[in-house]
Amino acid sequence: QVQLVESGGGLVQAGGSLRLSCAASGRTFSGYAVGWFRQAPGKEREFVAGIHWTIGSTYYSNSMKGRFTISRDNAKNMVDLQMKNLKPEDTAVYYCACAARLVAVPTTELEYAYWGQGTQVTVSS
Numbered sequence: 001q002v003q004l005v006e007s008g009g010g011l012v013q014a015g016g017s018l019r020l021s022c023a024a025s026g027r028t029f030s031g032y033a034v035g036w037f038r039q040a041p042g043k044e045r046e047f048v049a050g051i052h053w054t055i056g057s058t059y060y061s062n063s064m065k066g067r068f069t070i071s072r073d074n075a076k077n078m079v080d081l082q083m084k085n086l087k088p089e090d091t092a093v094y095y096c097a098c099a100a101r102l103v104a105v106p107t108t109e110l111e112y113a114y115w116g117q118g119t120q121v122t123v124s125s
Contacts, residue, residue: 002026002114006096009119012086018121020081022096029053029072033101034079036070037109038092038121045095050105051079059105086123093118 008020022034035050049060049070058070069082079096097112106112 002032002098004096004098004114004116006094006116006119009094009121011122011124014086014088014123014125016086016123017082017084018086020083020094020096020119020121022079022081022116024077024098028077029079029098031100031102032098033105034072034096034098035106035112036079036081037095037097037112038090039095039118040089040092043092045109047107047109048094049081050107052101052103052105053079055103057103057105059107061107083121086121088123088125090121091123092121094121 003025005023033052036048037045038048039045051058051070067085071080095118096116098114099112
């Protein structure tokens with residue numbers, strides 16, 4: 001069983017930055033793909049970015065590419081999502097998820113078995 005905890009959310013003005021972190025308890029991320037998703041009010045949950053912990057490959061939603069960066073911290077067993085040039089439309093609850101995968105990084109929520117509780121990100125205009 002993997003328990004995930006997100007942190008780093010908050011309120012920021014448009015154009016600002018936030019760094020979200022995802023920590024795992026119960027095991028390391030080795031052999032797992034870790035993804036970030038977000039869900040805005042009234043909208044479906046969408047894929048933001050993902051990383052394969054062992055291989056280091058990364059994937060991004062086209063709309064977030066260039067502004068968001070996903071990375072891993074081996075020492076802390078954490079996955080970070082650095083978000084820059086934030087826009088009001090980035091306002092959402094951001095979720096961390098992980099799935100056991102040999103190579104691939106899934107981009108759909110159904111492929112992820114473990115989820116965190118989510119952290120709120122609010123971008124004011």
